[in-house]
Amino acid sequence: MWPQLILSGMAIGSMYGLVALGFQITYAVSNTMNFSQGAVVMVGAVVCYCLNITWGVNAVIAVPLTLILCAIFGLLIERWVVRPFARNGSQSWLLSTIALGIITENIAMLTFGKEVRGYPSVLAETPVSILNFGVYPLELVIPVVGLASAIALRLLFTRTLWGKAFRAASENPDTARLLGVPVTWLIALSFSLSTMLAGLAGMLIAPIANVSATMGTLLGVKAFATAMIGGLSNPWGVMLAGVMYGIVESVAAGTLGGSYREIVGFLVVIAVLSVRPNGLFGRSQVKKV
Amino acid sequence: MVFKHAQSRGLRRRTFLRGGVGFASAIALAKLTGCQPAATGETAGDGTGNASGEPVKLGLIAAITGASALSGESIKRGLEVAIDEINANGGVMGDRPIELVIRDDESTPAKGVAAARELIEREQVAAIFGGLDSPVSLAMLPVIHELETPYMGVWAAATGITRNDFEPNYAFRVSANDNIVDSFLTRYAQQEKGASKVGLVLINNPWGESNQKGFEEWAPKYGLEIVGIEKFNDGDTDISSQLSRLQSGGAEALLLVANAAPGAQMMKSLDRLSWDVPVISHWGISGGRFPELAGEETAKKVTFVQTYSFFGEQSPVGEKVLAALQEKYGLSGPEEILAPVGTANAYDAMNLMALALDTAESLEGPTLREAFYNLPTYEGLIKTYEQPFTPDNHDALDEDDYILVQWDGDQIVPLDA
Numbered sequence: 001m002w003p004q005l006i007l008s009g010m011a012i013g014s015m016y017g018l019v020a021l022g023f024q025i026t027y028a029v030s031n032t033m034n035f036s037q038g039a040v041v042m043v044g045a046v047v048c049y050c051l052n053i054t055w056g057v058n059a060v061i062a063v064p065l066t067l068i069l070c071a072i073f074g075l076l077i078e079r080w081v082v083r084p085f086a087r088n089g090s091q092s093w094l095l096s097t098i099a100l101g102i103i104t105e106n107i108a109m110l111t112f113g114k115e116v117r118g119y120p121s122v123l124a125e126t127p128v129s130i131l132n133f134g135v136y137p138l139e140l141v142i143p144v145v146g147l148a149s150a151i152a153l154r155l156l157f158t159r160t161l162w163g164k165a166f167r168a169a170s171e172n173p174d175t176a177r178l179l180g181v182p183v184t185w186l187i188a189l190s191f192s193l194s195t196m197l198a199g200l201a202g203m204l205i206a207p208i209a210n211v212s213a214t215m216g217t218l219l220g221v222k223a224f225a226t227a228m229i230g231g232l233s234n235p236w237g238v239m240l241a242g243v244m245y246g247i248v249e250s251v252a253a254g255t256l257g258g259s260y261r262e263i264v265g266f267l268v269v270i271a272v273l274s275v276r277p278n279g280l281f282g283r284s285q286v287k288k289v
Numbered sequence: 290m291v292f293k294h295a296q297s298r299g300l301r302r303r304t305f306l307r308g309g310v311g312f313a314s315a316i317a318l319a320k321l322t323g324c325q326p327a328a329t330g331e332t333a334g335d336g337t338g339n340a341s342g343e344p345v346k347l348g349l350i351a352a353i354t355g356a357s358a359l360s361g362e363s364i365k366r367g368l369e370v371a372i373d374e375i376n377a378n379g380g381v382m383g384d385r386p387i388e389l390v391i392r393d394d395e396s397t398p399a400k401g402v403a404a405a406r407e408l409i410e411r412e413q414v415a416a417i418f419g420g421l422d423s424p425v426s427l428a429m430l431p432v433i434h435e436l437e438t439p440y441m442g443v444w445a446a447a448t449g450i451t452r453n454d455f456e457p458n459y460a461f462r463v464s465a466n467d468n469i470v471d472s473f474l475t476r477y478a479q480q481e482k483g484a485s486k487v488g489l490v491l492i493n494n495p496w497g498e499s500n501q502k503g504f505e506e507w508a509p510k511y512g513l514e515i516v517g518i519e520k521f522n523d524g525d526t527d528i529s530s531q532l533s534r535l536q537s538g539g540a541e542a543l544l545l546v547a548n549a550a551p552g553a554q555m556m557k558s559l560d561r562l563s564w565d566v567p568v569i570s571h572w573g574i575s576g577g578r579f580p581e582l583a584g585e586e587t588a589k590k591v592t593f594v595q596t597y598s599f600f601g602e603q604s605p606v607g608e609k610v611l612a613a614l615q616e617k618y619g620l621s622g623p624e625e626i627l628a629p630v631g632t633a634n635a636y637d638a639m640n641l642m643a644l645a646l647d648t649a650e651s652l653e654g655p656t657l658r659e660a661f662y663n664l665p666t667y668e669g670l671i672k673t674y675e676q677p678f679t680p681d682n683h684d685a686l687d688e689d690d691y692i693l694v695q696w697d698g699d700q701i702v703p704l705d706a
Contacts, residue, residue: 001530001533004527004529004530004533004561005530008526008527008529012526114354114358115577115578116549116550116577116578116582117578117581117582118553118578118581118582118583125584126560127560127561127563129563133529133561133562134529134560134561134562134563135561136561208526209524209526210550210553210554210582212550215524218524250527250530253521253525253528253530253531254530254531255530257519257520257531258493258519258520258521258522258525258528258531259493259520259522261522261525262522
């Protein structure tokens, strides 16, 4: 039973981690976040479902196409929902991105419908037996994808010129601009990266959790909690926090009962943050200059 | 540190307008490409046949849009087929045709309550038919009792709808009742599956709780031991550990109460455990795309309850209704009837309503309510109703009228088929 709980917790936790990475990226570059990430997860799943299942587009084309659409969505969100409000240091982007999430969800209800649809996938058809318990192959793939994404982002931020530019843009946008760093573009880019990650999470989770207009709501909240526990400062920490959070939930549901999944999960979040306000792996807010 | 954005001038009016226009067109586009929700507030029952008097208005409040839209459509079809037939035979109360006024509750209790008040006070309907959602019907009870208008349930199964605390009781039902369903399922587990120990797998909401009460009441009466009660939520993707607790508790059958999506996840979790155990379910799994979500092979393994099946040999009434449905809605056969239980219950409920109107010879709520206790025998679709309602029992259907079914592909067929 324990390996089962831990594995299915890791799979769902990697999803939280993936979406939380999106929070982390935009925060690292611009100190703003897109609170409609949960809705973007849903958009990824729904768009991919429509392309691949409804219109029969081959997955090899449907998946990248969905990612591109999610990236464009990210650019639009930054341009119209964040940028106008983030000027002059206002915090209104908080509300505008939350509002966008609700609007997106309702548009999905109007167009895709309110029904829950199944996403057929060979990776989630027959459980494989490991030590006498069953997991779907996809559940083994998901943590790998999560880990790979975290590694990639970490390398991007620490080992490339782009990463330097990103960090410069967040440390001191005005100076960076003077030195020729395209700050505005980098911020837009960080948003499209974050929505791509959310879309990826949506597509990965669809065969296991089904597709519906409301699938992203709770996921978005849990991903934000994950980002906070992870500490918003490095991709590793965020991913690890996601996996841990998934395991805590899964163990709570498996041992105490399904009613305790959210109760225990969020209690742990509150407990961690009251002890470590900057998260488990976060740096303190004092910046070395 | 304060984050400064690119153009640190205020929000330009032109930018804002451009964004607004783009946004509005996006929504318009989404609405155009999507499925337009059906217009609500329509009236049904076109042919008034040989009834030439002033129409008698009856209301239907059900889910016409949203996740349960299928249920609203299937109820509407059952009512309309019955109305066509009644109106062709001269209507009710002499020569008055029946006219149906439909409102969408969107599965939301508050909307159902508002619609009930509007239908009774403004549209002057004589009675109201309810939809699939128990919470909506339960929420409407105070209004229908305050305005003394009979309610006729055709789907929602919560025990408390008909067994309420109102005196006099205006709520009647031609549908399953949770408490009776629980007795029926428990008895089946014991007698047909030979189980002595059962596990309960319930959705974590009031409906799950209503059935938990019922199972706990009936299990001991059939000599069954409940070895565990596991609750799960709509979004849970893997409940195999909860199920393995029931397995180690020695459960020989599982009793399931959940709607299609979570029910499908529960079946998939059984797959993970490779635990081959009989699953006996309430009819929640028939309200969505259960076979699509669980996989057709897995879906076949569940036995669940319905009140009627259009498959197999049909009575003369069954053949008549089937023919009418096929003609009116262009269906090729019983396999195209969506959510058959809503249609069947609604057909009989409308006919009983017409008989009550004839008996009462009045549209006054209290008189009409009394008439339900004195109905003539009616040979209906589900059964022949002899005094279906008494002051102590407002449920026209009981255990003997329930049937067991299973999925075959995406059709619901009787167990013995």
